[in-house]
Amino acid sequence: AGRVALLGAVLLCLWCRAAAERVRYAIPEELGIGSLGGPLARDLGLGADELPARKLRLSEEKQYFTVNEENGNLYVNERLDREEMCGESATCSVSFEALVHNPLNVFHVEVVIEDVNDNSPSFRKAVLELEIGEWIIPGARFPLEMARDEDAGSNSLVTYKLTSNPSFSLLMKESPDGSKQPELVLEKALDREEISFELVLTAVDGGEPARSGAVQVRINVTDANDNPPVFSKSLYEARVAENLSVGSPVLRVRATDVDAGSNGRVSYSFGNVPDSIHALFTVDSNSGEIRTAGPLDFEEKNKYIFGLEATDGGGLTAHCKAQIDITDENDNAPEITILSLSSPVPEDAPAGTVVALLKVRDRDSGENGQVSCELSGEAPLSIVASSGGSYKVVTASALDREQAWEHRVTVVARDRGRPALWSSTELVLEVSDVNDNAPVFEEAAYSAYVAENNAAGALVLRVQARDADAGANGRVSYWLAGGSAGAAGAAPLVSVEARSGALYAQRSLDYEQCREFAVAVRAQDGGAPARSSTATVRVFVLDRNDNAPRV
Template sequence: MGSGAVERGRAERRPVLFPLLLSLFSPALSEQIRYRIPEEMPKGSVVGNLAKDLGFGVQELPTRKLRISSEKPYFTVSAESGELLVSSRLDREQICGKRPACALEFEVVAEDPLNFYHVSVELEDINDHTPKFTHMSFELQISESAQPGTRFILEVAEDADMASNSLQNYKLSPSPSFSLVNKEKQDGSKYPELVLEKMLDREQQSYHRLVLTALDGGNPPLSGTTELRIQVTDANDNPPVFTKEVYRVSLPENLPLGTTVLQVSATDQDEGINSEITYAFYRPGQVFTLNSKSGEIILQKTLDFEDIREYSLVVEGRDGGGLVAQCTVEISIKDENDNSPEVTFHSLLEMILESAVPGTLIALIKIHDQDSGENGEVNCQLEGDIPFKIISSSKNSYKLVTDGSLDRELTPEYNITITATDRGKPPLSSSKSVTLYIADINDNAPVFQQASYTVHVAENNPPGASIAQVSASDPDLGPNGQVSYSIVASDLEPRALLSYVSVSAQSGVVFAQRAFDHEQLRAFQLTLQARDHGSPALSANVSLQVLVGDRNDNAPRVLYPALGPDGSALFDTVPRAAEPGYLVTKVVAVDADSGHNAWLSYHVLQASDPGLFSLGLRTGEVRTARALGDKDAARHRLLVAVRDGGQPPLSATATLLLVFADSLQEALPDLTDHPVPSDPQEELQFYLVVALALVSVLFLLAVILAVALRLRHTSGPLAWGCFQHGPCSKPVPVVAPNYSEGTLPYSFNLCVEHMGKTEFNFQKCNDPLNSGQDILFGDSSGALFPLCSATESTSHPETLTSQAPPNTDWRFSQAQRPGTSGSQNGDETGTWPNNQFDTEMLQAMILASASEAADGSSTLGGGAGTMGLSARYGPQFTLQHVPDYRQNVYIPGSNATLTNAAGKRDGKAPAGGNGNKKKSGKKEKK
């Protein structure tokens, strides 16, 4: 194109762009922006100021970054001025072919914020193509018998230009025999017809040469020529005649190959060979074939509406004499829905934060369908129930945005499938899927596996041992899900906390920093925190309670009797007239442990006269088992062992010195005698007496056994009166103790039936003993047996005697009663924890009241509420010096509240009142 054509194209573009640019200043820019330019503009030519038409200022251009989104780079956008420039050759005929309207549509993408605009550039045709004939020359045979007015269709020239620049008319060089007529087809295209003006005479001129010229409508017009060679043939009076001058047919584009499109038909009135008609295409093509005999036109190539929408064919019918007739076949192609929509993603995000608000733009979507009409109208939708939606932006353009809250912990990624469906019948659709990943934020706090933790740790644990482990989970990713542990609160002192426990920040394992002591600290509570590493960090707290269990690591401690400052033992005085069951003294001991480990029992290790005194297994009370005989010694020594219930048990010992005397003055001379050297002869006599006594005891036991067996077979029920009614009604078999009901084992209470003064029969009692029913010293090994409360004759059994009233000197006022319940001493088979410790508290109060006898009084009575204790136990020994260990005791398997059963002492108080206790002035004889 010359420079004059370029200037002309620019001059023609200005009035066209002016009304279009006015519409661009409207507030809504959502409609398509249109430009119109001539084709073949030089590269770099300005189409229009796109930035101005979009309403962008020059200062916005660097941030908006306008760019073209198109398959072929026909245009570019100037980054400095925002002008739309031509970037490649624009040949309208090459781009659009013969289509009446030629427009290049593309998207202009702007960033910050992201958006796109639809732009259409219409290419105007210029006269840049000359009409061209297919052949430089062509021949035409005309019979000399042809009548004037006969018309012959000539070859058509091709012009790629459109509208006024296309082929407009044909001209024929001057000839007296021929003229030219311009005919127009249904689509508006022109074709020439040669008209015979007069009869031809082959003998005068058998050959005619004419020039056919094709002219377009350009300014100036362009033209093309071809030579027409006309041969005059011999006369054939009747040429073929077609039934129709123009055949028209409409075909679907999906018509199968080999289908007969239509059939042309021509007739000839001649006879013989001059009437035989042969059909042929004037210009053979590749899409259709023609049966030369039948005139059937058959499809041999696939039709495509999107490629060619109409075909125009010229069919010749030639008889045997050489006469030819022509007809036109116009075939129009109907569009079928044979193209599925195409889905294309632009500016697609691969990852989005789970905190993205609804409406966040994810991608731009463009839908394209090559079909026309309803077959090219497309609906777009999302598949599945996902928190996204598509919004129509412009024609066949959509935006993919979020339509709800996102949670990566529930759904870490989404497979988004977009389906485009056209409105054809039947409709066609296509789908395209993309994967969108959800980026994590720290929106989940750690969660502990348990609401609270409780751990049991036995005391004396090794320092550094792990005692518990807490675990918390966080579903977030990376640092947002990494959890560390720490101690944030405790009921311990802040300074002491670090010396007791620590926690591993990574594993949550709690370590003991020291050995725990149940007697000092029984339980403590920690508040542990799990914190993730997010920003900002989230945390959760949990309570951990540590219970320190008891171990038997404390031996019993004897409170009474206590040794004097010089290491000498105290002595207790017993009235000579004391009856069986008389309370002589009480061994008081405590244990710092708890539960079974603090359950004390009292046992006799050594006794100078095993049968004279009894010791309460649980109470520690020392009572007289029988009356003092004339041959019994006045001084006695008991070695008592106090054991706890631990495994293995721990023990302590206490020494008791007992003196039978009616007054303190009577006991003192015997205690102040100095020991004399022992005589070897006397020691020999002593061993002989002991051996004789043992033999006698064995003999008596054999006699007692024989008599008992004899009475069992021969005697009536009266001989076993001890087992008829009352406390000793019948034998009870010895069974293993049962611990399943939460109670603890107790020693069996036995009943003794007296047979004279030398024989005894031991049987079990079925009733629990009262506080007066104590344990009898069986032998020196410490075997103990409880006695019945009354002595019976074998020959004349009687009912058990009633219990004697308690010794008034041992009574306490309500304020003096020990224990939480204020009860008196309980019996040995009562509820063991409170009975034991109430007795200990009672003994401590007795010792505290000994200060009343510290005035040097020599009387045995000592006053009410005292036992005539030695002045060594002064006022400083009170209840506040006795630890209260009742909280250490529990009953395994039971949650019952410990109570104290009331009990009474058996036997009557002697006339002398209470005994008196004094320090021994010399060491006891061995």
């Protein structure tokens, strides 16, 4: 019930449209699957009655979210764990495109994942062992292990507490990265007879409510080893290129201990660091040299800050920080994703019609990640940059299916690295037919000669018309459209077969009654609306010697 109340209170309908093609929401992590992310359709200006025709959908590669086809709302579709998704990054968001059709358009959507205090501070060790000589004077400081909290902002680690003991107190030392290093302060000289002390160090974060983690601090009183190791720097820095081969040296830390023998012998190790640091770096316990243990990827993370410890043979420990900055190499070619392709497109589509939406991204940074796109190939198409790395392919001029029923172009994306990397993908656009051509007769006027006394049904002439359109738009049928005696008058003399255009004599012709006549034949296609043209057929009746002289 508390979680439900929290969701209702914390869910933010924060959205903004800084540009007509951008929408932004902010929601807390760990929202349950099916929880509302935002009223996407409403914020894109789409009404409920428009949704069936506009076909709103998402293009995200990993389906953290889904959109409801009926109401257009954005809903959580997978677990949202900020720490898993973004690690130690100060900000965390998921970006994707929302596509609509009729007309085709793309909108950039960003969902900010806000941190929830769902992680407690933790220590690497269950027990911290310290050895303090009985001759150590009050005021001496002993660095303690720092706790780690995977949350961000105010939910991350804030302060420490130590169980009360008159011999010890706790102070905080500001580290170079802004974190607080707990230090144990000796308040009064120790007595060897006391042998040991058992304290508890508690780390408390700044969440609401706060979370905490604790570690036992065991202090052994000794009669030797009166000097702890001392690092030459509190912060060691290095800058290396990504893709550095595994085993390459990165930097070397150095600590000295003025004690003699084993008490002055220093060994090096990592402090309380996450597993990801162990996967990428190693530290030589004898030399303090840090080397790569795994591949460094600038696009994954460009800076690492972690703690190191130097421990002498008597158990005294010193702490320092290492900061390793990763520089970018142009090791990623641009990636082209076809978000939507409207194919076929009608040939009467006006210039500027959007026929394809593309997403182009380059995981590199700076000039290595700046991309330009162009079309290669002969086609009446052009490419236009949109927001957020999106591109629109639009018609640059009128299309004509009768000239070209298909257009093939190559989209080439090239970054500005040196040397530049590029990638390409082919777009195949089919052009659908529109009934924009009327049938055309092979001849504008036909002449036919028929001897009188012909048999009924005899072939007089065959006319033919061609239509450049396709399908029903190019299917031609023939009809009588009229004649010298009108359509009704001509009809008894000839007929036309609708499919073939053949004209047949309906009855025997008599030269002495009709020496010639003309009919108009209409060729009509099957388009909607239909287109037609006409041709004139003039029929001449030839005389036969079929009459005897009369006296």
